[in-house]
Amino acid sequence: MRYFDEIRLGEVLTLGPRQITVEDSLRFCNEFDRLPFHLDRAHAKQSIYGQLIASGLHTLSLTASIVVDGFLVHTSMTGASGMESVRWHRPVTLPNQLSVRVTVVEKSPPKVGKSYGVLKCKLETLGQDDNLVMSATVDYLLGSKA
Secondary structure (H helix, E strand, O other), rough: OHHHHHHOOEEEEEEEEEEEEEEHHHHHHHHHOOHHHHOHHHHHHHHHOOOOEHHHHHHHHHHHHHHHHOOOHHEOOEEEEEEEEEEEEEOOOOOOEEEEEEEEEEEOOOOOOOOOEEEEEEEEEOOOOEEEEEEEEEEEEOOOOO
């Protein structure tokens, strides 16, 4: 298990890849994002995308899952205090494989009386062609050994 104190400022991790299929996308969108260009091939073909694409919310959820499985479950993470600057840079075409580059951009040590510090991490989600599809910044709360 890695603690707040053991993670370096500037550390970069590349996690994944995780496959996303048309079926995965349709399942997610039928429940959470029923926009026609995510669900109907004919409508999607007439859209600005020209084909079915994954929901941005699905991309965000997969990004979180990749980061949890590849990094956070191996740390003393106790929660997150915020996410900012979420951007979708290009559509995720289907099928695809997503990877996430995690960069530790800031460390805030534990405040008096607190047992955790804050890691600010930049998340960059990459498609199978290594193009940036999404980015966000997240503040993770990690337990400290000190």
